[in-house]
Amino acid sequence: MTLRTERSPQRTSPAVHALRSLGRALGAAAGNAWRLARQLAALVLQRIRPVTDVVAPAGRLVFLVAVLAFAVSALFGWVEFTYLASTLLAALLVAVPFIVGRATYTVDLQLNPHRVVAGERALGQMTVTNSGERALLPARMELPVGSGIAEFVIPGLAPAAEHDELFAVPTHRRAVIVAGPAISVRGDQLGLLRRTVRWTEAVELFVHPVTTRIASSAAGLMRDLEGEITKKITSDDISFHALRAYEPGDALRNVHWRTSARTGQLMVRQFEETRRTQLTLVHSAENRYYASEDEFELAVSVTASLALRVIRDGTGLSVVSEKLALRTATPVAMLDDSSRIEPVSDLFPGLREFARAATRRLPPPSVVMIVAGSTIDLAEFRAAQTLFGKDATTLAFRIEPGAQSRLSTVSGLTVVTIGDLADLPKLLRRVHR
Known part of the structure; x- marks a missing residue:
C-alpha cells in the first residue's frame, strides 16, 4: 500500500504582495517620467531650433572652441585662453545684428x-x-x-x-x-x-532625349484595322477558318445551317483569332549592360524614338524600365518620363527576370522590342524572348555607339545593332521588309 502525501499550496505573504505592487508602481512611474522627459526635450528643441538653425557650421565650431578655451583657462589658469574665448564669443555677438531684420x-x-x-x-x-x-x-x-x-x-x-x-x-x-x-x-x-x-x-x-523621326511605313509594326490574324483557333471571331461537327455547349449562332441540312449533321463555324496590335517596349537601364554613359544615353534616345512613332500611330503601347513605367498617353508625357530614366545596378538577376516582373500585368503583346547596351550577352535576349510566346514578334536592339549599324538573326531572334541614332529609320525599314 502506497501512501501519497499532498502539499498544501504556499501562500504569498502580504509583505511580498506589497513589494511586488511597489515594484510595478515604480516601473510605471519610471516609464511615465521617461516619456515626460522625452516630450519636454522635444518641446525644448522645437523652441530653440529657430535660434540654433541660424548658427552656421563655422559658428558652431567657433562656439565649441570658445567653450574649450574657457575650460582650459579654468583648469590651468592660463589667461591667454580666456582672451581667446572672449574674442570668439565677441565675434558671435557682433554677427547677430547681420541676421536681424525682416524682408518683404x-x-x-x-x-x-x-x-x-x-x-x-x-x-x-x-x-x-x-x-x-x-x-x-x-x-x-x-x-x-x-x-x-x-x-x-x-x-x-x-x-x-x-x-x-x-x-x-x-x-x-x-x-x-x-x-x-x-x-x-x-x-x-x-x-x-x-x-x-x-x-x-x-x-x-x-x-x-535626342530623338530621330521614324516614318510610319518604316516602323516595322503590324498595322491593322480589325486585328492581326493569329494561328490560334477560336469559336467566336471574324476571320473564318473551317467547319467542324457540333459539340454540346457550342453557341447556336455559329451553326452553319446550310451545310448542316446538306450533311444531316449539325456543323459549326471555326475562326482564327484576331488580335489588336499591342507593342511592349522593354528598356533595360541595368548599368552592367552599358559600356559608357554615352551608350546609355543613345539607348534612351532609341527607346524614345520608337515610342514616339508608336504613340503617333495610335497603336497600343507599354514602355517599361526597371524603376519606371513610362506614361504613353501623349508624346509629351512619354518624353517627360524618359527624362527620368536613370541607370540602376543589380535590381534583377538578369534581363529575363526583369522583363517577367515588368510585363506581368500588361496586355499580351503582339510586338516586343527590347533595348539594352553592347555588353549584354545575346543569350539574355533569347531568354527574354521566350516569355512572350510564339505569336509575338520580338526585336532586340543592341546599342553600340560607333559600331556598324546592322541587322542580324540569332537563333530566330532579330537583333538590330545601333551604332548611330540616324541609322534607326533605315534599319526598321529593312525589318519591315
Whole structure:
C-alpha cells in the first residue's frame, strides 16, 4: 500500500504582495517620467531650433572652441585662453545684428521653356519685388539649379521696386533639372551666422532625349484595322477558318445551317483569332549592360524614338524600365518620363527576370522590342524572348555607339545593332521588309 502525501499550496505573504505592487508602481512611474522627459526635450528643441538653425557650421565650431578655451583657462589658469574665448564669443555677438531684420520680398521664378531637347538652350528668370512699404537693404539670394547653386546680389529696393536676374540652365545632358527654391540669405562676412528664408517652390525643367523621326511605313509594326490574324483557333471571331461537327455547349449562332441540312449533321463555324496590335517596349537601364554613359544615353534616345512613332500611330503601347513605367498617353508625357530614366545596378538577376516582373500585368503583346547596351550577352535576349510566346514578334536592339549599324538573326531572334541614332529609320525599314 502506497501512501501519497499532498502539499498544501504556499501562500504569498502580504509583505511580498506589497513589494511586488511597489515594484510595478515604480516601473510605471519610471516609464511615465521617461516619456515626460522625452516630450519636454522635444518641446525644448522645437523652441530653440529657430535660434540654433541660424548658427552656421563655422559658428558652431567657433562656439565649441570658445567653450574649450574657457575650460582650459579654468583648469590651468592660463589667461591667454580666456582672451581667446572672449574674442570668439565677441565675434558671435557682433554677427547677430547681420541676421536681424525682416524682408518683404515677392519672388517669381520662371523657366523658358519648361521642356527642351538635350543640347538646346534654356533660360531662367528670377524677379524680386519689394512688396512692403519700406525700402530694403541689399541682400543675397541663392538659387539651387540642378547640382549647383547660383548666387545673386539683390540691390536695395524701394517700395514696389523690382529687380530681374537672368540665368542659363545647363541642358547638355538628358535630365530633369530642378531649379529652386529661391532663398534669401542674411549673415555676417565671416559666415558664423546664417539666416535663410524660402520664397518660391521648386520648378522642374525637362531635358528630353535626342530623338530621330521614324516614318510610319518604316516602323516595322503590324498595322491593322480589325486585328492581326493569329494561328490560334477560336469559336467566336471574324476571320473564318473551317467547319467542324457540333459539340454540346457550342453557341447556336455559329451553326452553319446550310451545310448542316446538306450533311444531316449539325456543323459549326471555326475562326482564327484576331488580335489588336499591342507593342511592349522593354528598356533595360541595368548599368552592367552599358559600356559608357554615352551608350546609355543613345539607348534612351532609341527607346524614345520608337515610342514616339508608336504613340503617333495610335497603336497600343507599354514602355517599361526597371524603376519606371513610362506614361504613353501623349508624346509629351512619354518624353517627360524618359527624362527620368536613370541607370540602376543589380535590381534583377538578369534581363529575363526583369522583363517577367515588368510585363506581368500588361496586355499580351503582339510586338516586343527590347533595348539594352553592347555588353549584354545575346543569350539574355533569347531568354527574354521566350516569355512572350510564339505569336509575338520580338526585336532586340543592341546599342553600340560607333559600331556598324546592322541587322542580324540569332537563333530566330532579330537583333538590330545601333551604332548611330540616324541609322534607326533605315534599319526598321529593312525589318519591315
